[in-house]
Amino acid sequence: MGLQQQFMPRFGKWVLAAIAVLVAVPAHAAHAAQAQPQATLPGTPAGRQAAALLQVFNEGNGPKMRAFIQDHYAKAALAQHPAQHHLGTFGELWDNTNGLTLQKVESSSERTIVLMAQDKLAGESVRLQVDVEAKKPHGILGVKVLPLGPPSSNSGPPLTDEEVSQAVQAYVEKLAAADAFSGTVLIARGDKPIYRGAFGLASRAFQVPNRLDTKFNLGSMNKMFTAVAIAQLVEAGKLSFEDTVGKILPDYPNKAVAEKVTVHQLLTHTSGLGSFFNDKYFEADKSRFREIKDFLPLFVDEPPAFEPGTRWSYSNSGFLLLGAIIEKASGQNYFDYVREHIYKPAGMTNSDSYEIDRDPPNLAVGYTSQGPGNQQSPRRDWNNLFLHVVKGGPAGGGFSTVEDLWRFSLALQGHKLLAAKYTELVTTGKVQPHPESKEEKYAYGFFDEQVPGAHIIGHGGGFPGINSQLDIYLGKGYTVAVMSNYDPPTAGRVARRIRTLLLR
Known part of the structure; x- marks a missing residue:
């Protein structure tokens, strides 16, 4: 969820309940x-x-x-x-x-x-x-x-890792043949990979195939890194989850936000702030949005849409503001902080918020069915270079690989990023986004799902030409990472199929 809320596919993210298998x-x-x-x-x-x-x-x-x-x-x-x-x-x-x-x-x-x-x-x-x-x-x-019954029923004995791998390969090959998936897929149990695959093209213009180390746009998945960074600073005693925006940023000009909104509310999307993907953003020269301070004028004058703490409403602006809080509390640039305190200890050597107009190597180009003037094309005739941010940040838009996301999962669960107490605090659900989905809660930058047979944390991301998903199966040891340079729900569809296979 997240950035894709600005551009929903025809059904896509209206999935709130009653999963059809x-x-x-x-x-x-x-x-x-x-x-x-x-x-x-x-x-x-x-x-x-x-x-x-x-x-x-x-x-x-x-x-x-x-x-x-x-x-x-x-x-x-x-x-x-x-x-x-x-x-x-x-x-x-x-x-x-x-x-x-x-x-x-x-x-x-x-x-x-x-x-x-x-x-x-x-x-x-x-x-x-x-x-x-x-x-x-x-x-x-x-x-x-x-269910269709044996041999393909959801019931029956659990599948072996080899059977899961074979089933995923067969399924994704069919999607790729139908041009319904382009990207990479990784399944691991602990530190051992079960399945790795790459499909489709990173660049149509140059006919470059996707590889396992191809870097895909994360969409909103950067929110996990931002939340972990905040928790690190809380653990270090440099701020509190209950601090108001004004306490940390005394010069923040919006008094309604400064005096009422807390770090906890920003992390849980209960602040009342909205999204910087607004008219100001789409009418602006996007090349000027590179640092946290560049984004603030897009929403700094907007009052909370509701009394902070009373409702849940997904907020990209809230996580952008968390980036400013990280800079103030740490004394570092947001991007430097995340590189030093998250990517480096996790071993995420292929992750960063790259400036795409500098043509960084091995980045997948996003392809979308949504063209100018509300045009639509099932062939995904357009790339998304003029739609998305030039440089991602605290709310999303950075780049990573499926293998780096696996490394993040291992580092998080191995308490290389946070002590056990704070890892649990960040990933434990706190608010229920949708009354219809009682099994799903939002934690601090993570979704927390209690589904039959598993406890899953993680986050997804989507935008035209972007869809990625990380699912961490607590207790079972699985990590599932899927990244795609096609519109949602390409990655989510594959992640859901893998879930069906792993939880059989």
């Missing part, structure tokens, strides 16, 4: 499904609703999908869960499939239909069940994504 079928089964003619749905109440559902879903249009849910779902279903909850199911399914092609009807009655469909990304199979009310207008009571 896409389950793989063996290759021979997928090929057999491809050879069959497309099936038709029966004219039963359930069949008609399923047909209408597939038609709208395959348009990939979030507002249309929401309208469909409000118009076609039964009142009882909407009373149990709001439209946003149901939209989350379809958003996750869209992220995994980019649409479905009906293959066959497995069973059908007036009120229930079970169908098999093939996803348009990797050619894998999905089983859907649609239930409707008995009385007219036969509103939809629920849509379920069902």
Whole structure:
């Protein structure tokens, strides 16, 4: 999450709940499904609703999908869960499939239909069940994504590391062949890699392939480094999480922020500050935004949107302000501090906030489907060089590699960056961003998820032509890093598939 909130894909980040699991079928089964003619749905109440559902879903249009849910779902279903909850199911399914092609009807009655469909990304199979009310207008009571059973079910014994590696390679190869993924993937258990792979092109113009050491834009993942830096300074006694902005920065001109907003609130996105990706930013010469002080005029006059501490609202400006606090408390430039106190002890030799107009080596160019004047292209016809910051910072926009992110995970868990007490403090969830997702909380610059079978911390990042994800499986020892130079949800989609495999 984060920078991508300025540019959401059609469903993408509307995923708030009800994760729909896409389950793989063996290759021979997928090929057999491809050879069959497309099936038709029966004219039963359930069949008609399923047909209408597939038609709208395959348009990939979030507002249309929401309208469909409000118009076609039964009142009882909407009373149990709001439209946003149901939209989350379809958003996750869209992220995994980019649409479905009906293959066959497995069973059908007036009120229930079970169908098999093939996803348009990797050619894998999905089983859907649609239930409707008995009385007219036969509103939809629920849509379920069902396991396909052995050998590809989510149930059964855990997969070996080799089986996980093989499954990930096969899946990402399919995505890459469909031009739905370009980037790098790493899975490790402790200090031993399980899987490493690179796909697609770092530069189309020069036909340079991505490599494991290719540096990708982190998006909002820099927030983890900023939070760790703040905690280091707290551990050193140079500031407190409860300090106000004004206590640390006495000359900060916005008194409403200086007097009320605390470091804790900045770290947890509860400050009421917004995003510096505003009209001022997009109308400005972006080459002048290189140091922390250069960004402050973009938002320094804005009052908090709500009383600090009363709500959660994702804030890039808040983390930019944390960068200024780090500079004041440490006496160092933000970028120097992070290099010395985070990258160096973690061994992250390929990470930094590079100035992209200096043409640093081995950086992946981001490619986006979002062009000028709201143009859209499924071929990602545009690079993102004139959209994003010239130099990233405390809120995001730096560069790293999947191997460096693995090194960060090991350093964090090995307490090379913070003592155990402060590591736990930084990574333990404190606020619930979305009421629908009770398993997910936001800590200090980290998301903290309690999912069946695992406790996962980390962060994602996204923007046009940028999508990255780091998942650290506490207790299980896994680190998963995925980086992409395509629009969201390219990296998130792969990370979710890996999660399904690791937690089977």
